[in-house]
């Protein structure tokens with residue numbers, strides 16, 4: 401079942417792109433792995449929200465995506481699902497090292513995203529780690545080389561990039577910048593640029609924010625490659 405899905409995935413994605421996003425009424429209408437579908441179902445996620453519906457088809461095919469939608473619109477799952485599917489397609493396993501990096505503005509938001517990855521990603525075998533201030537660097541240092549998905553705050557991640565020889569981003573497949581407008585408001589532009597300079601150029605980048613400010617657009621220019629822009633408005 402799994403192998404045939406993997407063999408078919410290119411064809412299924414091509415069919416998916418021909419359809420209007422409005423036809424994706426339920427998560428099971430997307431060509432997702434049974435592992436992700438089961439994780440969604442177990443957590444009572446049945447119908448995609450608008451930002452999920454309008455970005456997931458693009459994100460699944462590996463395009464860079466810039467998504468804007470207000471707080472509470474469901475941007476977390478819009479990033480979690482494509483991250484899980486990208487690593488699943490690549491048949492990622494713990495010994496492959498870091499496959500996806502999710503950067504959040506605050507410890508609280510990082511923790512929420514981490515929980516969602518663990519809940520929805522339960523049937524995948526990926527290891528997920530939190531790299532945020534307030535936990536012990538030494539503990540993170542020893543474990544970091546075995547982590548497939550890192551959810552982090554910018555300052556703490558940079559600290560590891562600068563000081564920790566175990567931190568290796570060479571195989572990174574997906575970079576996610578979550579709540580990008582907020583990270584810029586908090587003064588993280590310089591840190592984000594340093595992080596991006598440490599990452600392989602060939603990767604997928606997903607960027608989510610509540611607003612599309614000038615600063616967000618500047619950040620998109622340095623970290624994305626020919627992205628699809630999706631914006632969901634309040635009155636929709």
Ligand code: ADP
Nearest residue numbers: 445446447448449470471472473474475476477
């Ligand atoms: P945002 O990041 O856009 O502020 P979140 O991703 O934190 O929003 O989601 C807000 C709330 O909506 C969360 O409680 C989340 O569990 C819920 N939610 C997200 N997507 C769905 C969905 N497809 N179906 C039901 N609830 C959802």
Ligand code: MG
Nearest residue numbers: 475476578579
């Ligand atoms: Mg969010």
